Amino acid sequence: MSARARAVDRRTALALAxxxxxxxxxxxxxxxKLFLDDWWVLRNRHFSGVLGAAGHQQAxxxxxxxxxxxxxxxxIGRHPVPLYVLQTALNAAIAASLFLVLRRFVTWGLATAVVVVRALLPNHSAMDHWASTLAIVVALLLLLVGAVLLIxxxxxxxxxxxxxxxxxxSGLCYxxxxxxxGALLLAIPLLTTRRPRWDALVVGGAVVGATGIWALTHAWRGVPSGYADVGVEFTIHFGRGIAFSDATGTLLAAAGxxxxxxxLWRLIAPS
Known part of the structure; x- marks a missing residue:
């Protein structure tokens, strides 16, 4: 990529942010405003101090x-405006990072369109407006910056x-x-160099896998077994989204x- 193209990409990332x-x-x-889970965190802060705001289980x-x-x-405490400003700044960084990841593999127009559509769609409003999702926002940002560094x-x-x-x-946040x-550790080397990076796969797989095992065996919710319920977690994170029915959501997911x-096949397969 030429220096001029890189400059255009940097300006585009800034514009998307x-x-x-x-x-x-x-x-x-x-x-x-503050609502739902925001208040139990603030309750913890009131009774247990700054370091106890998130609670011992989450720590x-x-x-x-x-x-x-x-x-x-x-x-920051009980001040929704600075919390929202912080959340917006993190989401702006997510938009820029997502563009940089996509731009390595698709055209400028397509990468820009994907980020713009994501910014406009109301399917992640909790991550935009709810302070208690800040850990999720940070997790997504760390994932995308990690992808940029791996590229x-x-x-x-x-x-x-x-x-x-x-x-x-990122996994320790969410x-x-x-x-x-784990998928990026395999996909990014294949898409960029047409071959796997064994150092990334072996070391990265071990580190990411160990993080996953820790998350599964130290569920912070009140799960009777003490382990995360994979079935419940899947439906929470991979619901039908903006689809109007479960069947429609399944069809859209299959099409996607x-x-x-x-x-991926067209990118990886030899020409």
């Missing part, structure tokens, strides 16, 4: 989320250790990112998975 900020302004002007099962909640609710490591024949560390940190992290498989 600004789009997220602009879209956040109406809610900011109406006045952000064990999701230490990354514990750090996020300690920094957000513990230090650069593959393109420049560098080490993948920083990317692996970010993938693990374990739902771990399957995608087929499309992804076809695109």
């Amino acid at each position: 600004l789009l997220v900020v602009v879209l956040a302004v109406p809610y900011l002007l109406r006045g952000p 064990v099962s999701r230490p990354g989320a514990w750090l996020v909640f300690t920094g957000a609710f513990g230090l 650069r490591a593959c393109d420049g024949d560098g080490h993948p250790w920083a990317a692996i560390a970010l993938f693990a940190a 374990e739902a990112t771990l399957p995608m992290a 998975a087929t499309g992804i498989a076809v695109v």
Whole structure:
């Protein structure tokens, strides 16, 4: 990629981040509020202090989320406007990072369109407006930045250790990112160099796998067995989304998975 193209990509990433900020302004002007889980975190902060805001169970099962909640609710406290500003800044960084990941594999127009559509669709409004999802927002950002670093490591024949560390940190904030992290360890080297990176697969697989085992065996919710219920977690994170019925959601998911498989095959298969 030429220096001019890289400059265009940087400006586009900045513009997409600004789009997220602009879209956040109406809610900011109406006045952000605290609700649902925000209050139990603030209750913990009131009775247990700053370091106790996220609770002991979360400190064990999701230490990354514990750090996020300690920094957000513990230090900022009962102030929804700065919490919303922080959340918007993180979402703006997500938009820029997602564009940089996509841009390595698709055209400028397609990468831009995907990020714009994601910013406009109301299918992730909790991550935009609910302070208690900050750990999820941070997890997604760490996953995408890790993907950017892994792409650069593959393109420049560098080490993948920083990317692996970010993938693990992402999972310690929110374990739902771990399957995608594992997939990226395989997919990104294949898409960039047409061959697997065994250092990324072996070391990364071990680190991401160990993080996943920790998450499964240290469920922070009140699960009687003490282990995460995979069936419940799957339906929580992979519901039908914006589809109007379960059948429609299944069909759309199947169509999307087929499309992804076809695109990956065309990218990886020898010409």
